[in-house]
Amino acid sequence: MAGVRVRHARADEAARILAFWRRAAEGVSISDDEDGVLRLITRDPQALLLAEWEGEPAGTVIAGFDGWRCHLYRLAVAPELRRRGVASALLAAAEERFAALGGRRGDAMVLDRNEAAHRAWQSAGYQREPQWSRWVKAL
Numbered sequence: 720m721a722g723v724r725v726r727h728a729r730a731d732e733a734a735r736i737l738a739f740w741r742r743a744a745e746g747v748s749i750s751d752d753e754d755g756v757l758r759l760i761t762r763d764p765q766a767l768l769l770a771e772w773e774g775e776p777a778g779t780v781i782a783g784f785d786g787w788r789c790h791l792y793r794l795a796v797a798p799e800l801r802r803r804g805v806a807s808a809l810l811a812a813a814e815e816r817f818a819a820l821g822g823r824r825g826d827a828m829v830l831d832r833n834e835a836a837h838r839a840w841q842s843a844g845y846q847r848e849p850q851w852s853r854w855v856k857a858l
Contacts, residue, residue, distance in 0.1 A: 724772075725771075727764060727765050727768065727769070728779070736776070739776040739795070740779070743797050743798060744779075745830055763783065765816060766784075768813060770809050772797075775797075777797050777800050777805045778808075780792070780794045780812075794806060794810070
């Protein structure tokens, strides 16, 4: 999408990003609060990628790298801007970040019920691995 700019989110934008996620993201995470976003940005200032269009949030993705694996979370695009290349621009930026860090494979957390997201990830070259299940424990 012409005019979309992808950059790293700043700590002073935590509230703005949370408001964007409430509007554009599917589901709620245990970390979806200002403290969680600030902790992410403080720990890894380049992990939260923000796409902007006309000065407003157009999309986000968290591109986390732990030294072993490349993890993608919170791919969200403003509903009115979907299917215009915002997600593609975000994923390209995330993949460039991973390659620069020596990452070898990206994995994404995608809700089973989010069919639109399945199509977006698939069109970006990602595929579901049916042999894995996510195991979690709230801390």
